Amino acid sequence: MKSIESLSYEELLDTFKSILKSNNLKFTMQREAILRTLYEHPDHFTPENLYLLVKEKYPELNTGITTVYRTLNLLEENKLATSLSFGTQGKKFELGNKPHHDHMICEVCGTIVEFEDSEIEALQQAIAKAHGFKLTDHLMQLYGICQNCRDEQ
Amino acid sequence: MKSIESLSYEELLDTFKSILKSNNLKFTMQREAILRTLYEHPDHFTPENLYLLVKEKYPELNTGITTVYRTLNLLEENKLATSLSFGTQGKKFELGNKPHHDHMICEVCGTIVEFEDSEIEALQQAIAKAHGFKLTDHLMQLYGICQNCRDEQ
DNA sequence: CTGTGTGCAAACATTTTGCAAGCAG
DNA sequence: CTGCTTGCAAAATGTTTGCACACAG
Numbered sequence A, B: 001m002k003s004i005e006s007l008s009y010e011e012l013l014d015t016f017k018s019i020l021k022s023n024n025l026k027f028t029m030q031r032e033a034i035l036r037t038l039y040e041h042p043d044h045f046t047p048e049n050l051y052l053l054v055k056e057k058y059p060e061l062n063t064g065i066t067t068v069y070r071t072l073n074l075l076e077e078n079k080l081a082t083s084l085s086f087g088t089q090g091k092k093f094e095l096g097n098k099p100h101h102d103h104m105i106c107e108v109c110g111t112i113v114e115f116e117d118s119e120i121e122a123l124q125q126a127i128a129k130a131h132g133f134k135l136t137d138h139l140m141q142l143y144g145i146c147q148n149c150r151d152e153q
Numbered sequence C: 001c002t003g004t005g006t007g008c009a010a011a012c013a014t015t016t017t018g019c020a021a022g023c024a025g
Numbered sequence D: 001c002t003g004c005t006t007g008c009a010a011a012a013t014g015t016t017t018g019c020a021c022a023c024a025g
Helices: A009-022 A029-040 A047-057 A065-077 A118-130 A147-151 B009-022 B029-040 B047-057 B065-077 B118-130 B147-151
Strands: A081-085 A091-095 A102-106 A112-115 A134-145 B081-085 B091-095 B102-106 B112-115 B134-145
Touching (some): A009 A029, A047 A091, A065 A091, A081 A134, A118 A134, A118 B118, A134 B118, B009 B029, B029 B047, B047 B065, B047 B091, B065 B081, B081 B134, B118 B134
Parallel strands (some): B102 B134
Antiparallel strands (some): B081 B091, B102 B112
């Protein structure tokens, strides 16, 4: 299977459609609007932000926030999107069309930088093995202050 | 300063008292009950769980969940406790009387195993530096299935 | 047509806040 | 006494669910 990251929008859409079909779900305007918005903005969205943006871009669809939540959950269940947790303050989602990576978050401005480190991943596997765990997933978030925010002080 | 991990309960209590004093806060029965319960149970608590346990152990104090939340936040602000996030499902707290460590969580039974790896910490520092970040904290959680749960299947 | 999808409002779960009374210092 | 602390109830978040109507297949 082709890695999701390299898909054009058309291909991504096809993937989405076949997931829908194989689950007896329907392809709707709202679902497409949400997918397209995620695709066109490579940012990290809270459901709320995404909802506002979809409303702004496709006002005629009158998409409700309920549908945004439902669609994000659907995408996540089917590995087309991933979510990041931020304590009590909810989640942020991103399209899963990127290779695995982790996040570094600036505590001042909220900027999220993505990175990937295979050495760390290998060490994680080793640790899991040592404790008898079979890893299914992991979460790594580094918190700090970015160059920009430090310059401003 | 002595590392918090090695403190006896009496010493921990003194630390807590001096934090209270230096912030013009008061030492109350409820606050002590919460601290003592955390100390005596080296588990990871949700505010709700802790609230129930404190109520059970010190019913005469009639401690409200509001106070548990307020005290946990107070302890966390003063580095006597740390919280872990679990998506939308709230947080878990632990007394900060342990050296730095990360967590590995069994997705079946919810067991949390603590571990520490200085090699990973060093790599994280290097990554941050490469992106111009100054790290203040990090979060690493490995998700998987523990030996026990795999044996049962 | 059938059954899934939708928006709305209401329900939920978790955490925070306003308030009047209580108690530590 | 002063003013921080408490419990309660209410508010605030963030997310999910029930329902009647809409619409995809």
